[in-house]
Amino acid sequence: MSGASTEGKPITCVAAVAYEAGKPLTVEEIIVEPPKAHEVRIRVEYTAVCHTDAYTLSGVDPEGAFPSILGHEGAGVVESVGEGVTNVKPGDHVIALYTAECQKCKFCLSGKTNLCGAVRATQGKGVMPDGTSRFKNKKGETLFHFMGCSTFSQYTVVADVSVVAVDPSAPLESICLLGCGVTTGYGAAVKTADVQEGDTVAVFGGGTVGLSVIQGAKLRKASKIILVDINDEKKKYAKEFGATDFINGRTDLKEGQTIVEKLIEMTDGGLDYTFDCTGNTKVMRDALEACHKGWGTSIIIGVAAAGEEISTRPFQLVTGRVWKGSAFGGIKGRSEMGGLIEDYKKGKLKVDEFITHRKPFAEINEAFENLHSGECLRTVLDLQNSPCIC
Numbered sequence: 002m003s004g005a006s007t008e009g010k011p012i013t014c015v016a017a018v019a020y021e022a023g024k025p026l027t028v029e030e031i032i033v034e035p036p037k038a039h040e041v042r043i044r045v046e047y048t049a050v051c052h053t054d055a056y057t058l059s060g061v062d063p064e065g066a067f068p069s070i071l072g073h074e075g076a077g078v079v080e081s082v083g084e085g086v087t088n089v090k091p092g093d094h095v096i097a098l099y100t101a102e103c104q105k106c107k108f109c110l111s112g113k114t115n116l117c118g119a120v121r122a123t124q125g126k127g128v129m130p131d132g133t134s135r136f137k138n139k140k141g142e143t144l145f146h147f148m149g150c151s152t153f154s155q156y157t158v159v160a161d162v163s164v165v166a167v168d169p170s171a172p173l174e175s176i177c178l179l180g181c182g183v184t185t186g187y188g189a190a191v192k193t194a195d196v197q198e199g200d201t202v203a204v205f206g207g208g209t210v211g212l213s214v215i216q217g218a219k220l221r222k223a224s225k226i227i228l229v230d231i232n233d234e235k236k237k238y239a240k241e242f243g244a245t246d247f248i249n250g251r252t253d254l255k256e257g258q259t260i261v262e263k264l265i266e267m268t269d270g271g272l273d274y275t276f277d278c279t280g281n282t283k284v285m286r287d288a289l290e291a292c293h294k295g296w297g298t299s300i301i302i303g304v305a306a307a308g309e310e311i312s313t314r315p316f317q318l319v320t321g322r323v324w325k326g327s328a329f330g331g332i333k334g335r336s337e338m339g340g341l342i343e344d345y346k347k348g349k350l351k352v353d354e355f356i357t358h359r360k361p362f363a364e365i366n367e368a369f370e371n372l373h374s375g376e377c378l379r380t381v382l383d384l385q386n387s388p389c390i391c
């Protein structure tokens with residue numbers, strides 16, 4: 002426990018509230034209750050906006066609850082902790098984790114997955130593990146949590162299993178991106194796929210996630226790394242992050258040729274690894290079918306619209322292609338984040354390069370609009386030094 006003057010008391014601060022699906026966020030003052038047992042209150046310094054925030058705000062996320070405080074790519078400083086918290090203390094620099102790691106449940110102990118069952122049920126309902134929320138607006142209405150993080154608020158409360166303390170010398174403004182996109186792509190390449198020297202790789206979708214797959218594959222010395230996108234603006238990023246080839250999946254094909262045929266032709270029979278970083282189920286099928294017979298593995302990272310299904314002919318799997326998925330890059334947030342931060346500090350892992358836009362927190366709705374522009378990878382919002390507009 003700290004001697005912070007706010008400890009044990011509700012804090013009034015600025016947050017961006019999602020009141021209704023499909024509507025802009027409302028930047029206003031809210032009240033954040035103190036953390037209960039096994040909870041941590043964080044002063045959020047920086048957050049980025051990820052497609053999953055936009056997906057939920059659009060109203061198509063079956064788990065989306067309103068009114069709520071979105072945001073899950075954030076970093077800050079622990080303000081105070083509830084009873085029984087031992088993994089972080091006030092003053093620690095931290096990253097919020099939407100994929101918790103309790104280190105005790107069946108999943109955590111399996112050694113086979115980074116998924117954790119500890120807070121999954123309540124997290125999906127937008128509440129803390131005791132079934133209640135720590136947020137309310139000035140009218141006294143309860144606001145839901147989101148993905149166990151809710152980083153679109155100057156203060157947030159998370160479960161202790163959903164936060165990791167990090168090296169304080171790493172800039173929070175950059176490492177907030179390790180809360181989702183960069184870690185997801187990089188982990189998918191180096192952990193889920195475990196790409197090896199000489200492997201051939203194709204990445205569908207050159208956003209933050211896809212470009213991070215590319216940087217992981219490059220680090221592993223893949224012999225060919227092909228970025229497939231439908232936006233030519235991604236060509237410059239493909240080079241910058243280490244791709245050897247760029248294909249525009251709509252305009253770089255011969256008449257009558259499919260993207261699958263083109264990739265198979267370029268790689269003497271197909272790829273060792275492919276990654277879907279688009280969320281489009283047709284692309285997922287192409288990614289699988291572009292894999293080499295006998296061993297090629299395709300990894301689904303993209304989040305498809307609610308109700309969508311994937312399909313292929315079973316023969317594709319019978320003949321040795323493998324379909325896999327990856328959440329948060331297979332990375333265990335509490336035990337492995339330290340290694341990623343070290344990689345970042347050594348210059349092995351690019352993070353700063355993804356920050357294409359910076360904005361004061363009050364302009365968060367523009368950050369959502371930026372998501373649709375080709376040159377925007379990530380917009381980082383500064384929560385503490387923003388002029389308040391309320």
Ligand SMILES: NC(=O)c1ccc[n+]([C@@H]2O[C@H](COP(=O)([O-])OP(=O)(O)OC[C@H]3O[C@@H](n4cnc5c(N)ncnc54)[C@H](O)[C@@H]3O)[C@@H](O)[C@H]2O)c1
Pocket residue numbers: 051052053181182185205206207208209210211229230231232235250278279280281284301302303304305327328329330378
């Ligand atoms: N599994 C996870 O843990 C996890 C975590 C974070 C994000 N995601 C998901 O990963 C996906 C990528 O995230 P992002 O932030 O990089 O998104 P992004 O929108 O920045 O990037 C997507 C890219 O795909 C390209 N694209 C769209 N349709 C295409 C097509 N038909 N063929 C080829 N390229 C196409 C777009 O031009 C864009 O460059 C999203 O679906 C996101 O929700 C999953």
Ligand SMILES: [Zn+2]
Pocket residue numbers: 051052053054073074181182
């Ligand atoms: Zn995300």
Ligand SMILES: [Zn+2]
Pocket residue numbers: 101102103104105106107108109110116117118119
């Ligand atoms: Zn667990």
